[in-house]
Amino acid sequence: MKHRITNDTHLLDTIHRGEWKHRDSWRALRILSEFVEGFDTLADLEPAVSVFGSARTKPGTADYELGERLGAALAKAGLGVITGGGPGAMEAANRGAREAGGVSIGLGIELPFEQKLNDYIDIGLDFRYFFVRKTMFVKYSQAFCVLPGGYGTMDELFEALTLVQTKKVTRFPVVLLGVDFWSGLIDWLRDRMLHTTKISEPDLDLLLLTDDVDEAVAHVVKECAFLRDVDTGKADV
Ligand SMILES: C/C(=C\CNc1ncnc2c1ncn2[C@@H]1O[C@H](COP(=O)(O)O)[C@@H](O)[C@H]1O)CO
Numbered sequence: 001m002k003h004r005i006t007n008d009t010h011l012l013d014t015i016h017r018g019e020w021k022h023r024d025s026w027r028a029l030r031i032l033s034e035f036v037e038g039f040d041t042l043a044d045l046e047p048a049v050s051v052f053g054s055a056r057t058k059p060g061t062a063d064y065e066l067g068e069r070l071g072a073a074l075a076k077a078g079l080g081v082i083t084g085g086g087p088g089a090m091e092a093a094n095r096g097a098r099e100a101g102g103v104s105i106g107l108g109i110e111l112p113f114e115q116k117l118n119d120y121i122d123i124g125l126d127f128r129y130f131f132v133r134k135t136m137f138v139k140y141s142q143a144f145c146v147l148p149g150g151y152g153t154m155d156e157l158f159e160a161l162t163l164v165q166t167k168k169v170t171r172f173p174v175v176l177l178g179v180d181f182w183s184g185l186i187d188w189l190r191d192r193m194l195h196t197t198k199i200s201e202p203d204l205d206l207l208l209l210t211d212d213v214d215e216a217v218a219h220v221v222k223e224c225a226f227l228r229d230v231d232t233g234k235a236d237v
């Protein structure tokens with residue numbers, strides 16, 4: 001299959017670096033404009049949660065249904081739902097949110113193959129650069145909920161954990177949904193990373209693992225309330 005060359009590909013191209021020397025300066029302006037468009041569109045967004053998960057999750061599967069229920073439960077709790085705007089688990093969460101009357105947001109990404117935002121999005125943006133889009137996920141959400149997924153999902157999960165661990169963001173709840181899928185990873189984090197002191201106990205405690213969407217949403221809502229109290233001076237971080 002023939003793949004298109006994307007803007008990210010050009011930016012990260014090391015082979016033709018010389019040729020891009022001058023063009024990269026102009027590319028910086030395009031990157032800036034992408035930040036500006038994201039900030040302008042999302043600045044007034046109500047409290048929201050980013051939901052990540054596999055682009056390959058098929059409608060009708062248990063994982064898709066979990067995504068739909070999660071999207072709906074977040075919407076009913078008054079939280080907007082932000083996803084990568086693609087198919088699979090992203091579509092499921094957007095669909096659940098939209099059908100429950102919530103605000104459904106999709107932050108799409110230009111990919112080398114044909115790609116469009118899923119059909120369940122109220123506010124949609126398309127990004128050329130992955131790193132700009134990733135800034136928006138963190139900046140405009142109060143928490144991350146992570147459904148079963150592949151490399152893309154892992155990248156988003158571990159970026160969030162790194163930001164919390166390094167205190168770039170504070171009290172940012174990260175919930176893993178799907179005990180069967182995630183427990184092997186949690187065991188490995190404990191038995192390998194923690195055991196060999198690559199992380200510490202509080203780093204592991206950053207994650208809530210559950211199958212229960214109500215527990216996930218209650219956890220997020222509790223943490224958001226705490227953050228509001230910090231904001232108004234009623235509580236301390
Ligand atoms: C693979 C297919 C389409 C990919 N389309 C995507 N659209 C939007 N966002 C995507 C896409 N693929 C990955 N992402 C991001 O990564 C996460 C999912 O990656 P995973 O490797 O599938 O776990 C997701 O949260 C997105 O933000 C055609 O089926």
